[in-house]
Amino acid sequence: MWQKFRNELHGDGLEIVTVGLETAGAEACRPFIEAAAPEHPSLIDQAHRSAELFGFINIPNAVWIDESGVIVRPAETAPSPPSIERERRSPFAGIEPPEHLLAIAGEAVNIQSSPAEYEAAIRDWVAKGSDSRFALSADEVIARSQPRNADAARGQAHFELAAHLEKLGHHDDAVPHYREAHRLTPDNFSYRRQAWSLEPAGEGLDGPVTRFWQGPIPGSEDTWPYDSDWLADVRAKGAENYYEPFTP
């Protein structure tokens, strides 16, 4: 998704690194990465370590780092550049979506972001460097980085334990730690999406689309191990508030 943009600006000194936050590991990322055929580094982060270090709380999020290794924009919503390909793509292509997935799609169309504004900001930074109005001072970067109190730090430790146990194949042991992570980091949506996406999807589905189910299976609500799910969370928060607006 970022490949074309990267190639256009690579000669001007920009490199893109994509990081797949995926406790399920590389194979779950493989079809997407191979389809994108990136020439830039494309990494796998099973423990969500990059999220802990930089403050990613939803997907897609990004940080900007200058030539000397200084962060000039902390983690924020990072919509990929507008493209016809993206507008035409649907995770439900080729299937007859069950009602639950149609409900998710119905909310997803109301999610708002600013891909054109974000792309223009990156271009301005690449052209002007530290003179770009989008390149923030060190104090501003720290002040705008994600809040982290003692509870949130503990929640991140629980998530790391959950991811570790998941990697070892101990899914049932991981669930209580995901739950604690969710309770202690209420603003972290990627922790929720990750855990929800590892639960079973409705019957008749196969492949990557199953990861978007992220909620109880009708008739089996009692077995859902979490206090919320994607649809419930988005409806409670409002799809229009799913991503923070871009702040120059």
Added chain:
Amino acid sequence: MITESLTISRRAFEEGTGWLLKPEGACKGDVCIPLSDQPMVASSDSDSNNDLVDLVGIAEQMGLPLVADDKNGVWALGPDSVGSRTLVTAEAPELTLPDLDGNLFSLSSLRGQKVLMVAWSPY
């Protein structure tokens, strides 16, 4: 960071947390957390990187959460909340992760270029 022992090497602590143990305390960028008690439990050889750190003691002094999974015998040492923000310095932390084929890549190898690091997921 994940650990199966509550006593780990200084190198493992510093790489896992990003906090360097110096005479003035645990430091990241220009920020130092004073350590009133010596967190080292022993010096195993002449290489200070192999000094051993008492995780329970240093976690308490630095306010780092240490969370256990008793059944599986593992702990996670969580991040600091010293500045109430994720970042205490604008210096990018080191990050080393594998690609699809397991080859490790370090973010610091891109010094000299502007870097846009984007987190995504298949879900």
